[in-house]
Amino acid sequence: TQLLEQSPQFLSIQEGENLTVYCNSSSVFSSLQWYRQEPGEGPVLLVTVVTGGEVKKLKRLTFQFGDARKDSSLHITAAQPGDTGLYLCAGSSSNTGKLIFGQGTTLQVKP
Amino acid sequence: EAEVAQSPRYKITEKSQAVAFWCDPISGHATLYWYRQILGQGPELLVQFQDESVVDDSQLPKDRFSAERLKGVDSTLKIQPAELGDSAMYLCASTRGRGNTGELFFGEGSRLTVL
Numbered sequence: 001t002q003l004l005e006q007s008p009q010f011l012s013i014q015e016g017e018n019l020t021v022y023c024n025s026s027s028v029f030s031s032l033q034w035y036r037q038e039p040g041e042g043p044v045l046l047v048t049v050v051t052g053g054e055v056k057k058l059k060r061l062t063f064q065f066g067d068a069r070k071d072s073s074l075h076i077t078a079a080q081p082g083d084t085g086l087y088l089c090a091g092s093s094s095n096t097g098k099l100i101f102g103q104g105t106t107l108q109v110k111p
Numbered sequence: 112e113a114e115v116a117q118s119p120r121y122k123i124t125e126k127s128q129a130v131a132f133w134c135d136p137i138s139g140h141a142t143l144y145w146y147r148q149i150l151g152q153g154p155e156l157l158v159q160f161q162d163e164s165v166v167d168d169s170q171l172p173k174d175r176f177s178a179e180r181l182k183g184v185d186s187t188l189k190i191q192p193a194e195l196g197d198s199a200m201y202l203c204a205s206t207r208g209r210g211n212t213g214e215l216f217f218g219e220g221s222r223l224t225v226l
Contacts, residue, residue: 004153006153030212031212033214033215035215040219040220040222041219041220042115042202042204042217042218042219042220043154043202043215043217044217045214045215048212048214050212086151088153088154090215092210092211092212097210097211098156098167098211099156099211099215101146101153101154101155102153103152103153104151104152104153106151
């Protein structure tokens with residue numbers, strides 16, 4: 001069974017702090033997506049990475065795809081209360097073509 | 112802006128009752144997904160349609176769950192009979208392409224509570 005493991009599962013920080021969320025697997029993915037979900041809403045896509053070693057920036061968010069395309073990270077600089085939510089990684093398997101979601105990281109940013 | 116529409120938004124039912132959820136994807140989107148999500152966890156795929164055909168229902172509990180997308184547009188997910196463990200958010204998503212690499216557009220979900 002292919003798994004995407006996210007860590008940490010929960011994160012509570014103060015406004016202005018930096019944080020990193022990890023998404024790891026033993027499987028290779030052809031692409032990896034990061035979504036953010038607010039309470040009572042569906043997930044919304046933040047970014048898609050497709051090339052090993054790729055780095056993408058979205059304002060204060062930096063996304064990296066591992067060289068071997070088995071892992072990814074999301075780094076948030078100077079977190080704000082508006083960043084609060086559930087962050088999900090989702091990988092498209094190179095072998096099966098299936099899209100697999102990680103368990104999610106719940107982020108709470110306190111003012 | 113086009114959105115994925117889901118209804119009902121909330122459903123409370125008693126165990127052993129039947130429940131149905133409806134999803135209307137973004138127009139022109141070929142692939143439609145139904146996911147189940149426990150609060151604070153990642154979505155788990157129940158069924159994936161490409162046009163009107165099921166392409167993956169390996170995780171769908173077929174003894175009680177059924178899904179259809181008869182004309183390749185909107186879709187219905189049914190649970191009969193509902194069990195306490197079915198309490199969750201049921202998310203519908205669609206994507207334009209026929210693979211699993213494009214952006215998924217999610218609806219707001221249908222939250223089910225089984226008493």
